[in-house]
Amino acid sequence: TCIEVRADGEIIALDAGSGIRSLGIALEKEFQSQPIRLSLLITHAHWDHIQGLPFFAPAYEKKNEIRVRGYDGVDMSFGEIMAEPMKAPFFPIAMRELSARVEIKKLTEMEFCVGKVQVRARFVNHPGICAGYRLFTSTGSIAFLPDHEPYRFLHSARANGMSPEQAKKTAPEERIALVEFLRGSDILILDAQYTDTEYESHVGWGHGSVSSAVSLALDAEVRRLLLFHHDPSHDDAMIDAMVHDARQLIRESGKDLEVDAAREGEEILLPAAQTKSPK
Structure with a gap:
């Protein structure tokens, strides 16, 4: 990564x-x-x-x-x-x-600057301490959550000694906060390691699925989603099929969202017209 x-x-x-x-x-x-x-x-x-x-x-x-x-x-x-x-x-x-x-x-701190680039951080749902970053630049914002599992399984529950009832209450609150953290991102690079079927046998492993990635991106109204953290057992054909499934979910939602698979060596430019300042 x-x-x-x-x-x-x-x-x-x-x-x-x-x-x-x-x-x-x-x-x-x-x-x-x-x-x-x-x-x-x-x-x-x-x-x-x-x-x-x-x-x-x-x-x-x-x-x-x-x-x-x-x-x-x-x-x-x-x-x-x-x-x-x-x-x-x-x-x-x-x-x-x-x-x-x-x-x-x-x-x-959870907010800091790298030169003129403002950075916000948030701890995400993954074993141990794991941060996601959002970079606000003069031409747009980029969110990077390479390792994140949907809140169906809450990794912090055991570490913080939560009861099942507390975890059930905390999980949706965490997701709402994450949606706000990501809202309006021009690019979201997000963990989508598994197909939905694969995820059912990997709950608690710390990684996301196609539908969970699309759902989060749609709720946060991001412009473009890049499926990331590809499973080592997936070949290009499998990744293409996952992108196809993601696009189908977006069509069914009736909302606008570009989605692609992240590719090694790919270069993406953000034109200045897309500038969004942090609130």
């Missing part, structure tokens, strides 16, 4: 899964001898969101500056989380030995 956002003079990477290796190669080719200044926002500590950072080539060049931000985990600080993949005996170079200026700092 790795998404690059360029807006208002900033380069922002969302998560540092294996895809950040390709991002690093592309950035070095583009910038050559010029310094690279990048902010990296981490949603959570699961391996597929952090394991690519040791292979991010710009981190090994003195001229580059990398600001890494994220939230503490359940039993581990954010600094410890980011250092873990580069600890001996698993990796030969420690985080502190990287040549670039790498600043790792935990987030304590």
Whole structure:
């Protein structure tokens, strides 16, 4: 998992899964001898969101500056989380030995700025501590929820010692709050790992389905939905079928929503006419 956002003079990477290796190669080719200044926002500590950072080539060049931000985990600080993949005996170079200026700092607020880009965060429904981000730029807003399960199963219930009655009351309140967090997003990148049939045997695994993704996007009145976190067992034909199902659900709703599957290497531009300021 790795998404690059360029807006208002900033380069922002969302998560540092294996895809950040390709991002690093592309950035070095583009910038050559010029310094690279990048902010990296981490949603959570699961391996597929952090394991690519040791292979991010710009981190090994003195001229580059990398600001890494994220939230503490359940039993581990954010600094410890980011250092873990580069600890001996698993990796030969420690985080502190990287040549670039790498600043790792935990987030304590749910709203902050990266340059002129305003960022809002919200904890989502996934095992452990997991954030979703919404970036407000001069040309529109992008919401990124790569790992999120519909509130039919509430992951925070056990951690917070909720009774079944409390969880039943809390779940719809959480969904309403998430809808408001996402409302009016120009692009929503959202977990839709499973078909609806597959989800029935994966309740509680921390991931979403096609219909839950479409329902959330429609309720939040987003402009474009990108189905994300593809299941490793799904080939292109399966992903195309899931997109077809999503579009059918939208037609049946009578509402307007563009939907596609996220694709590796795809570039999406937000024209300035779509600007929506945060409220």
